[in-house]
Amino acid sequence: MKIRRFYGKDMRDVLKQVKDELGGDAVIMSNKKHADGIEIIAAYDKEPESSTQELPKKQAKSVGSQPSKTPTLSEIIGDTGPDSLKALLEKQAKSALNESTTQIQVEQSNSPATVRKPEPVRQNTADQSALKEMRQELSSLRNILQFQVSGLLEQENNRKHPLHSYLVQKLLQMGISNSLAEEVVAYAPESADERQAWLFLLKLLANRLQTKQDDILSQPGVVALMGPTGTGKTTTVAKLAAQAAQKYGPDQVAVVTIDNYRIGAFEQIATYGKIIGCSVKKAQNANDLSDLLYQFRNKRLVLIDTAGFGQKDARLIKQLDTIKQKSCVNIRKYLVMQANCQYRVMQQTVKEYRQISLQGCILTKLDECYSLGEAISVAIENQLQVCYLTNGQKVPEDIQAADTKFLITSAARLYKKFGLIHTDTNNIKNAAVAV
Known part of the structure; x- marks a missing residue:
């Protein structure tokens, strides 16, 4: 050969x-x-x-x-x-x-004297390597062709519907997910101009976004704030406790922490409790939590500060099980998420904490955001009600009840300030005009 x-x-x-x-x-x-x-x-x-x-x-x-x-x-x-x-x-x-x-x-x-059994036929190493390389090349060519075909289809769609394509790009730059952007743009009127269509889409997003007005402070009971590490759960608990103490009195508010993993977690919330004047206790396990909830049964509001774990941490399941065991106490659970997180991170967070029934979510660190479309997309796509917004470290000032108009206006303002390619920091004027 x-x-x-x-x-x-x-x-x-x-x-x-x-x-x-x-x-x-x-x-x-x-x-x-x-x-x-x-x-x-x-x-x-x-x-x-x-x-x-x-x-x-x-x-x-x-x-x-x-x-x-x-x-x-x-x-x-x-x-x-x-x-x-x-x-x-x-x-x-x-x-x-x-x-x-x-x-x-x-x-x-x-x-002839030896009878041998036929050995199984095998391809030599060179043939197998050649076949493997050819299959890899074919797979690569197929992916490239699919990419080219999708690009051609997108170009054709842009040619037929230029306004819709332009609006989709604007929503993507604002942080809205691709699927949600395509969905809402499909309802945009063909006869409208660019500004009218843009205002229509913002109103449509506002209608899709669900919010609750001051749900935690207005209703008595037991509330647990849950979420990954670093989202600001402890600070948010202190803000809610301080506002509740101002409204109903310090003796009507209690805080329980089940964060037994982070060093200094109890000392931090205990310091807030001394300043506010409310009771602060620590629960080591499910039995301690049950006893403390019975002890604080006459309080108007009991806030539970949970430990922060990553979505892949096995201790998260243990903590969720502890909350489930006390479901007879009717604990209202709220998910705390950073508004400046990536879209996929927030989606995975909601997926993991869906194991328990969530009454809503709290978006934190709005003052650190360059776009709000990601958080809005996650809330809309998961039909998760936004209850509170935090935008700083001050206790109790930097927290407010969620408002749909404020969220969409803030998202449009951030897009106008940071999302547009042609935006110049020296020429930013009247950013709120986006809505």
Whole structure:
């Protein structure tokens, strides 16, 4: 068996060279991409009889008489070899099978006294490596083609509906998820101009966003704030406790922490409790939590500060189970999320904490946001009610009840300030005009 290398600008050109010079019995061993084109290594058993082949006269005559049809690879190249990569691979496997069978027969004929069992036929390492590389290249080409086709479809859609495409891009730059942006833009009126359509979309987002007005402070009972580490749960508990103490009196408010993992967690909330004047206790387990909730049964508001864990931390499940065990006390659970988190992070957070019933969510650190579309998208897509917003570290000033108009206006303002490519920090004036 002899080896030859062929070079060409693309796969069709190189395959044509292989078939022209080596014939249809040549086996493709490997193929590689280069800056100038494609390199193929082919193997053959014997010298090709001729470098070129002519079409049969009968076939040439029938071309003019029959209706035109899409030519196959063999017709284009001028050979009767396999027309597809699948056929080429089958031919290569068949050749390897015949070669292995011949070798077994030779070994059996050389030793007649010994009866050997035929060994399973296996492709050699070079063949397997070549097949693997070809499959990888085909997979890569398929992904590229799919990307190109999707790009062509998007260009066609942009040509037919330029206003809709422009509005989708604006929503994406504002932080709205792609699926939600496509959904709301579909309702935009075709006859409206750019500004009217933009105002229509903002109003539609406001209608889709659900909020609760001062739900925790207005209703008595037990409230647990839950969420990943670093979201500001302890500070939010202190803000709510301080506002409740101002409204109903310090003796009507109590705080319980079940954060037994973070160093200084109890000392931090206890310091807030001394300043506010309310009771602060620590629960080591589910039984302690049950006893404390019974002890504070006459309080108007009991706030539970939970430990912060990552979504993949096994201790999160243990904490959720502790809350579930006390479901008979009717604990209202609220998810605390950073408004400046990535969209996927917030989606995964909601998914993990959906194991328990959530009454709503609290968005923190609005003062650190460069866009609010991600948080708005997560709240709308998960039908999660937003109850409170925090925008600083001051206790108890930097917290307010969630308002739909304020959230959408803030998202549009941040988009106008940071999302637009042409925005210049020296020329930002009247950012609130976005709504």
